[in-house]
Amino acid sequence: MALAKPYKDVPGTTIFDAEQSRLGYHLNQFCMSLMKAENRARFKADERVYLDAWPMSEAQKEAVLARDLNRCIALGGNIYFLAKIGATDGKSFQQMAGSMTGLSEDDYRAMMIAGGRAIEGNRTRGEVSEATPTPDQAKVTASVYTSHVPAIGVAIDQGKTGDPYWQPVFAGYEASKAWIKADPPDVIVLVYNDHATAFSLDLIPTFAIGCAAQFQPADEGWGPRQVPVVQGHPELAAHIAQSVIADDFDLTIANKLDVDHGLTVPLSLLFGQPAAWPCKVIPLAVNVVQYPVPSGRRCYQLGQAIRKAIESFDAPLKVQVWGTGGMSHQLQGARAGLINRDFDNAFLDQLIADPATLAQMPHIDYVREAGSEGIELVMWLIARGAMSDAPPRVVHRFYHVPASNTAVGHLILENT
Numbered sequence: 001m002a003l004a005k006p007y008k009d010v011p012g013t014t015i016f017d018a019e020q021s022r023l024g025y026h027l028n029q030f031c032m033s034l035m036k037a038e039n040r041a042r043f044k045a046d047e048r049v050y051l052d053a054w055p056m057s058e059a060q061k062e063a064v065l066a067r068d069l070n071r072c073i074a075l076g077g078n079i080y081f082l083a084k085i086g087a088t089d090g091k092s093f094q095q096m097a098g099s100m101t102g103l104s105e106d107d108y109r110a111m112m113i114a115g116g117r118a119i120e121g122n123r124t125r126g127e128v129s130e131a132t133p134t135p136d137q138a139k140v141t142a143s144v145y146t147s148h149v150p151a152i153g154v155a156i157d158q159g160k161t162g163d164p165y166w167q168p169v170f171a172g173y174e175a176s177k178a179w180i181k182a183d184p185p186d187v188i189v190l191v192y193n194d195h196a197t198a199f200s201l202d203l204i205p206t207f208a209i210g211c212a213a214q215f216q217p218a219d220e221g222w223g224p225r226q227v228p229v230v231q232g233h234p235e236l237a238a239h240i241a242q243s244v245i246a247d248d249f250d251l252t253i254a255n256k257l258d259v260d261h262g263l264t265v266p267l268s269l270l271f272g273q274p275a276a277w278p279c280k281v282i283p284l285a286v287n288v289v290q291y292p293v294p295s296g297r298r299c300y301q302l303g304q305a306i307r308k309a310i311e312s313f314d315a316p317l318k319v320q321v322w323g324t325g326g327m328s329h330q331l332q333g334a335r336a337g338l339i340n341r342d343f344d345n346a347f348l349d350q351l352i353a354d355p356a357t358l359a360q361m362p363h364i365d366y367v368r369e370a371g372s373e374g375i376e377l378v379m380w381l382i383a384r385g386a387m388s389d390a391p392p393r394v395v396h397r398f399y400h401v402p403a404s405n406t407a408v409g410h411l412i413l414e415n416t
């Protein structure tokens, strides 16, 4: 079943939703470039040359050259962005709006002076929607939980996985690598937190979903990890955004996002060092750096909304949802190095058996018991919420201390 979009029935109207935004990203970014006088001058000097510098479709470029705003909107343009073209042409907003109605400028102005367009006859297309065949839907097959310690990435990248210090850590992932190789997913929704990499203190989204086609490994100060570029799934990502925002979860949509160790280390742990990652990845970044951070309850509910979104996507995709970060660790102050084995293992037990109760745990319990950075564990509840309500099958469970400053926890659950 496709998402309900009742606004598609409103005549002469295109709602700029996540799907349209994905379609028109470069077109709208081109429009934004016209906010600088030097760019307007370059555009006016040779429009075709200027447009060719943007990775827009040919249809989008032709629509801009023809100043066909309706066509631009159909191709993902948003009127607030497209207005920059009109402004560059010296047109008023009324002239631009009128150009889309089939009326002359004078007739449009006269219509507005006479009271504007009547609502009668403009509420619905009045078309009877035809039944469409229902293809197989996407489904959540499994969830994976793992720490994403940056030092693990360094150990992999520097060929130290067999060192005595690291060998016990990587031994805990051997079964996981075999499991995922035997039945790889088509897409992973990978829940992680950005570590002051893509998001500075200028912008702190609580939840951000990556809707781009690709995500570059970030330079976190030591140069980017030499791992494959992450290939996204823009269609499913936009669909998830559309669905969960309609369900009252206010995701930030990230059309450009460099991904740090929080996302790439889990991929390395499960897939090793391939030339290309074997599946698509949708990043879902959660703020756990600056308080207020989302509650476990909110994370669990978001996971449930993501499950609903995935299961309404019209393609037979096998999707896994991964929750990363944790387990207990504190990286700051006199309590740095805190490890609480009892808390960590109780967390794993309850995550498997009773996640709804676990989701009620307040922030202070994470901080006090698992350390200030142990709050990353709330992200595991998103992955758990994405699983079906039936008890899951525990494929693999692993716990080890230490990896650098933290306890390493790892769990694989399959839907039965």
Ligand SMILES: [Fe+2]
Pocket: 148, 193, 195, 262, 325, 326, 376
């Ligand atoms: Fe982290």
